[in-house]
Amino acid sequence: MNERERKLKEVMKYEFAVIDAALYLDSHPDCKNAQDYFCESRILFRNAVSEYEEKYGPLTYDGENITAGGRWRWIETPWPWELGE
Secondary structure, eight states: OOHHHHHHHHHHHHHHHHHHHHHHHHHOTTOHHHHHHHHHHHHHHHHHHHHHHHHHOOSSTTOTTTTGGGSOOGGGSOOGGGTTO
């Protein structure tokens, strides 16, 4: 696994944690531990996305680096299905 794949897996790991915690909080909204876990995971997720996008380009249309330098950067990076080649 190369650096890019490791960074993408990190993004996916933290995204899963955020979604999982949010789903748990839907049925346990007063759980302080879950709220703390959600907040921590969200920070880690945002940091992982920022690090990935800074180095490899945008992951989503709302990424900070999608129009860096006044240029549409979405097409400058390989598509997800091209990463394994």
